[in-house]
Amino acid sequence: MTNIIEASNINKKVELDKGHELHILKDVNLVIKKGEFVSVMGPSGSGKSTLLYNLSGMDRVSSGSVVFQGHELGSLKEDELAKIRLKYMGFIFQDINLLKNLSVIDNVMFPALVSKGVVKNKVLQKARKLLQMTGIDKLENHQITQASGGQLQRVGICRALINNPDIIFGDEPTGALDSKSTEDILSILGEISSTGTTVMLVTHDVKVAAKTERVLFMKDGNLVAEKKMKKFDHLQDDSKEREESIMKWMVKNGF
Numbered sequence: 001m002t003n004i005i006e007a008s009n010i011n012k013k014v015e016l017d018k019g020h021e022l023h024i025l026k027d028v029n030l031v032i033k034k035g036e037f038v039s040v041m042g043p044s045g046s047g048k049s050t051l052l053y054n055l056s057g058m059d060r061v062s063s064g065s066v067v068f069q070g071h072e073l074g075s076l077k078e079d080e081l082a083k084i085r086l087k088y089m090g091f092i093f094q095d096i097n098l099l100k101n102l103s104v105i106d107n108v109m110f111p112a113l114v115s116k117g118v119v120k121n122k123v124l125q126k127a128r129k130l131l132q133m134t135g136i137d138k139l140e141n142h143q144i145t146q147a148s149g150g151q152l153q154r155v156g157i158c159r160a161l162i163n164n165p166d167i168i169f170g171d172e173p174t175g176a177l178d179s180k181s182t183e184d185i186l187s188i189l190g191e192i193s194s195t196g197t198t199v200m201l202v203t204h205d206v207k208v209a210a211k212t213e214r215v216l217f218m219k220d221g222n223l224v225a226e227k228k229m230k231k232f233d234h235l236q237d238d239s240k241e242r243e244e245s246i247m248k249w250m251v252k253n254g255f
């Protein structure tokens, strides 16, 4: 498998007031393979979200390098970075940031319509297909304000997929959902990953991590351990068993 992301010795420092500095990411080295389904766990404040933002070019590392499909992100100008994010990456956040004055379908189409040279009808077909895949096709013309949390998260997934990204980044994508919606969203993400799209999620939820095939463990800004598992198969694999083995592994690594 080829690499989609290669991060070498990345550090992230931020200036605090009175000349103090916070060292958030400390010499992190990480390779993500194309098509992998990866989760990042660790205590609150350990740097999980910061890692995700720096790998995706939403933020810039203080030192070290992040290479995304051959592009050294640190050497790109803001507009070049924005183009790469729009073309090759999809983002799903807990706080979904959908546009309240647009309908469900218009929110999904939005990232495609801002790209140059798109054919609106093709985008509409694709958006409808995604709504169907995530089971919310009946909401096509509903206003965003009429959708539930689980439905909004599905809209967010459709929007993240509209440009056929190579990688989806999710920061606590199921954080605000009940357990049924969490299961549904995870199975959608599992399907996306099985079609070859790379998925990387930050999560506090061991149930989420149990559905991925590699769990990274962050502590105090360091990537301290990783646990590899086989791809989750909902027909064969026991989620509980995987959850327990992740819990044991985290405790062993000082959680």
Ligand SMILES: Nc1ncnc2c1ncn2[C@@H]1O[C@H](COP(=O)(O)OP(=O)(O)OP(=O)(O)O)[C@@H](O)[C@H]1O
Residues within 6 Å of the ligand: 014, 022, 024, 042, 043, 044, 045, 046, 047, 048, 049, 050, 051
């Ligand atoms: N721009 C910033 N300015 C100051 N401090 C920051 C900034 N960004 C992150 N931090 C701090 O860096 C640390 C790591 O933050 P980060 O959000 O990456 O952690 P996390 O592991 O994702 O936490 P959580 O699980 O609580 O979401 C935290 O202490 C946070 O307050």
